Amino acid sequence: MAKRDVVFPPGRHALYDSHHYSPAVKSDGFLFVSGQVGAREDGSPEPDLDAQVRLAFQNLNSVLGAAGCTFDDVVDVIVFIVDPEQHFERMWSIAAEHWGGAPYPTATAVGVTWLSGFQFEIKVVAKLPAE
Structure with missing residues (x-):
């Protein structure tokens, strides 16, 4: 197997090392971007729900930027939401702040019961710019 071409953002949070995964490959x-959460630099969750979603997008954009991409390059999105019946509309409206205009990427929302202390996670696949 060839060595993975891993992308690390500047100022990455502690979860990558403590949970043994790469931000993107x-x-x-x-x-292929690993699920991004609203983690502070030490890996702890941002306690305010709205701020946690915004921080997840900030962390995502940092990873995308490290690879020379923006959210406009994203072709597929999966979001994971704890208690979506209560939080989906609120989280989705915050996500729309970062989504941009049409045409939109494909999207899947999954309700989950546990995200290691987080309430929202976003995982994406982006098309790399032509080199």
Whole structure:
């Protein structure tokens, strides 16, 4: 197997090391980004729900930027939400602040019972810019 082409953002949070995963991997013209949460630099969750969602997008944009991408390059999105019946509309309206205009990426929302202390997680695949 070839060595993974890993992308690390500047000022990455502690979860990558403590949970043993890479922020993103480049492969065949795409960037596969691990789920991003509203983690502070020490890996702890941002306690305010709205701020946690915004921080997840900030962390996502940091990873995308480290690979030379923006959210406009995202082709597929999966979001994980704890208690979506109560929080989906609120979180989705915050996500829309970062989404940009049409055409939109594909999207899947999944309700979960646990996200290691977080309430929201976003995972994406982006098309890498032509080199």
